[in-house]
Amino acid sequence: MASSQPVSPHPAADVTEHVGYRLKRAHSALRGALDTALREHDLTVPQYSCLEVLALHPGLSNAELARATFVTRQSMNLVLRGLQEAGLTTRPDVVDHGRARPVRLTAAGERRLRSAQDAVYAVEARMVAGIPGTRLAALLDDLDRLVRALDT
Amino acid sequence: MASSQPVSPHPAADVTEHVGYRLKRAHSALRGALDTALREHDLTVPQYSCLEVLALHPGLSNAELARATFVTRQSMNLVLRGLQEAGLTTRPDVVDHGRARPVRLTAAGERRLRSAQDAVYAVEARMVAGIPGTRLAALLDDLDRLVRALDT
DNA sequence: TCTCCTATGTCAGCGTGTTGACATGTCCGA
DNA sequence: TCGGACATGTCAACACGCTGACATAGGAGA
Numbered sequence: 001m002a003s004s005q006p007v008s009p010h011p012a013a014d015v016t017e018h019v020g021y022r023l024k025r026a027h028s029a030l031r032g033a034l035d036t037a038l039r040e041h042d043l044t045v046p047q048y049s050c051l052e053v054l055a056l057h058p059g060l061s062n063a064e065l066a067r068a069t070f071v072t073r074q075s076m077n078l079v080l081r082g083l084q085e086a087g088l089t090t091r092p093d094v095v096d097h098g099r100a101r102p103v104r105l106t107a108a109g110e111r112r113l114r115s116a117q118d119a120v121y122a123v124e125a126r127m128v129a130g131i132p133g134t135r136l137a138a139l140l141d142d143l144d145r146l147v148r149a150l151d152t
Numbered sequence: 153m154a155s156s157q158p159v160s161p162h163p164a165a166d167v168t169e170h171v172g173y174r175l176k177r178a179h180s181a182l183r184g185a186l187d188t189a190l191r192e193h194d195l196t197v198p199q200y201s202c203l204e205v206l207a208l209h210p211g212l213s214n215a216e217l218a219r220a221t222f223v224t225r226q227s228m229n230l231v232l233r234g235l236q237e238a239g240l241t242t243r244p245d246v247v248d249h250g251r252a253r254p255v256r257l258t259a260a261g262e263r264r265l266r267s268a269q270d271a272v273y274a275v276e277a278r279m280v281a282g283i284p285g286t287r288l289a290a291l292l293d294d295l296d297r298l299v300r301a302l303d304t
Numbered sequence: 305t306c307t308c309c310t311a312t313g314t315c316a317g318c319g320t321g322t323t324g325a326c327a328t329g330t331c332c333g334a
Numbered sequence: 335t336c337g338g339a340c341a342t343g344t345c346a347a348c349a350c351g352c353t354g355a356c357a358t359a360g361g362a363g364a
Contacts, residue, residue: 017292020276030175033302052167099330135290142283143174146182147181149279149282150278187322227352251360306364310361311358322347325346330340334335
């Protein structure tokens with residue numbers, strides 16, 4: 001099975017050898033682990049992602065947050081609504097210039113993010129622990145190549 | 153960083169260097185590409201996954217299909233309902249022995265799967281094309297290690 | 305035999321994520 | 335100046351995917 005020529009219509013004999021399959025399984029496992037880790041912090045994964053991005057880039061608009069987390073404006077809009085109801089973010093009702101309204105973390109939002117980060121980073125560390133250290137960089141690079149190859 | 157103690161709270165300086173982030177992005181890109189590829193075949197990604205597994209293992213029950221595709225019984229139940237309404241799968245109303253009802257592809261289901269496979273395999277090939285051939289096996293292996301490390 | 309444990313199927317509710325559509329606001333160029 | 339291209343925010347409809355809960359069917363063990 002070390003053939004290097006992509007001649008057949010089937011990338012591999014077994015579906016479980018497909019990159020897509022492995023990718024889906026890994027993502028599913030990570031999602032599940034994050035879900036349980038974040039539950040005790042009363043956050044969902046998209047909510048946490050949003051807080052993390054906001055901490056790094058305060059004042060991003062809904063559409064910008066959506067692009068940063070790879071979802072649509074519509075999905076992010078819903079997430080933001082939840083975060084605002086929980087008092088973790090603020091968003092001015094009117095702006096002087098454009099149409100985009102900048103989102104910012106509240107003090108409660110920053111506290112919540114910090115407490116959740118420990119749990120999330122623990123999951124990340126546990127996941128990466130199974131990888132030989134020297135191959136981690138290659139893995140990150142390959143995942144990046146997959147993305148670039150797809151949106152070409 | 154081959155230290156075996158989880159000392160640092162931050163696995164990496166930048167969030168975009170996290171495995172979780174890259175994994176999410178790659179999965180999102182794949183999902184999008186598959187969505188558009190499958191749309192002209194009137195199939196969703198979970199529906200296609202279900203058909204693919206059924207072709208390999210005819211007669212699997214709802215719960216078994218769910219485990220094979222990493223979703224819950226409830227989610228798979230919904231997918232199966234859609235497939236049955238489209239006439240792509242069949243499922244006996246009563247069984248003589250247990251409670252599990254075996255699902256099978258109809259002739260239409262097999263045809264639909266075959267026509268969709270070309271599109272899906274093209275996406276897989278396009279995605280993998282960006283990876284140095286010698287590193288593909290390592291990538292598959294590392295993705296596997298991530299999963300095993302998480303459900304330990 | 306009777307009971308408990310486990311697996312399965314299904315209902316309900318919620319959050320997420322998508323496409324499609326539409327209104328609104330800016331800016332650039334004719 | 336004005337009109338179109340573009341980005342943004344939002345509504346609606348639909349499909350997924352999760353948890354929680356419940357009923358049912360089989361098998362193992364007292």
